[in-house]
Amino acid sequence: MKKKLGNVLFFFAVMGLTIILICRNHDLGKVVRAIQNANMTWLFPAALSAFLFVFCECVIIWDLLRLLGHRTSLLQCLSYSFVGYFYSGITPSASGGQPMQLYYMHKDGNGLTDSTVVLLTVAFFSRFSLTIIGIFLLVFFNGLLTQYFQGYYFVYWLGLILNTFIAFAIFAVMVWPKMVRRVISAADRLLVHFRLLRGSAERIQKIESVVEDYKGSVQLLVRHKKKALGLFLLTLFQRATLYVLTWFVFRSFIPRGGSFWTVVLLQAAIYVSVEMLPLPGSQGISELLYRSVFAPVFHASLTPSMLVVRGLDFYLLMLVGMIFSVVRFFRTKKRAGSAGAPQAEDGPSAAG
Numbered sequence: 001m002k003k004k005l006g007n008v009l010f011f012f013a014v015m016g017l018t019i020i021l022i023c024r025n026h027d028l029g030k031v032v033r034a035i036q037n038a039n040m041t042w043l044f045p046a047a048l049s050a051f052l053f054v055f056c057e058c059v060i061i062w063d064l065l066r067l068l069g070h071r072t073s074l075l076q077c078l079s080y081s082f083v084g085y086f087y088s089g090i091t092p093s094a095s096g097g098q099p100m101q102l103y104y105m106h107k108d109g110n111g112l113t114d115s116t117v118v119l120l121t122v123a124f125f126s127r128f129s130l131t132i133i134g135i136f137l138l139v140f141f142n143g144l145l146t147q148y149f150q151g152y153y154f155v156y157w158l159g160l161i162l163n164t165f166i167a168f169a170i171f172a173v174m175v176w177p178k179m180v181r182r183v184i185s186a187a188d189r190l191l192v193h194f195r196l197l198r199g200s201a202e203r204i205q206k207i208e209s210v211v212e213d214y215k216g217s218v219q220l221l222v223r224h225k226k227k228a229l230g231l232f233l234l235t236l237f238q239r240a241t242l243y244v245l246t247w248f249v250f251r252s253f254i255p256r257g258g259s260f261w262t263v264v265l266l267q268a269a270i271y272v273s274v275e276m277l278p279l280p281g282s283q284g285i286s287e288l289l290y291r292s293v294f295a296p297v298f299h300a301s302l303t304p305s306m307l308v309v310r311g312l313d314f315y316l317l318m319l320v321g322m323i324f325s326v327v328r329f330f331r332t333k334k335r336a337g338s339a340g341a342p343q344a345e346d347g348p349s350a351a352g
Helices: 002-023 028-036 040-067 075-091 099-105 114-142 142-177 177-193 203-224 225-253 259-274 287-293 295-340
Strands: none
Touching: 002 259, 028 225, 028 295, 040 225, 040 295, 075 099, 075 259, 075 295, 099 114, 099 295, 114 142, 114 203, 114 259, 142 177, 142 259, 142 287, 177 295, 203 225, 225 295, 259 287, 259 295, 287 295
């Protein structure tokens, strides 16, 4: 609980600092009026795109669980996705989402091993798709990146390198588990030798467990190649929903002109840049890049459009994710209390 409280406080500290930096030197009344004057017709598909992002992950989890023989409902899978989004948003580098998803999946009767395999497969699809998008932009639209990112081009390179490293690490564990196990064990012994880490048999066991779990993901993907390809394409579509969201917001503020592909590709590049940085919800850096990259695109509507985009693609989903997380917490607590309640020796149980 102390760790969760610390993550929440850190999240709000970063959010507060971000709001202060955004509002500094701006006429808030003018910004509010600009948002009120925006074409609300375009904001509906923008909000729909945000929810579609989470729903796509829900479908991927649901389909993978069905492949493993679990008949989990779409509503349950939607709760896993929103809970994961919320806890990823309040933890650095989105590190807290999957552990909480695994916890609730197990509480719903899905085996720990199968649930882990599903979440690791989702993580692989997510990292790999972002890496593919990042390399695609670098190869075919490098001129666009250098033109709009200018002094922040190094942030794009940093984000791409981090994503590529994580994607390659996951791929290596899945394809060459024995080699990875030996490399990690050797690195662990080296760190212990130089007293940078304490020797721990438990840590080695956890490493072995993770490698075995990824082996299960490989077996799942190999057994269902066509399904795996379809779910990967769905992951690419899931990514695209947030990129298109910015175009809808653009149209709500600027009815005519502008290039659809410029807006979408620049937003994709921003996500590649910030997603793996150690800030909860990539707050601060996302807004900084948006203001720098989109300044020549949105002009006078830059700050109002940024508030709307971040409000829809992050804070709105965080709010819904928080609601799902609170409901899941109390339902799980109530279920645990009912299961542990003493029952009479005669007569039906409480569950009956």
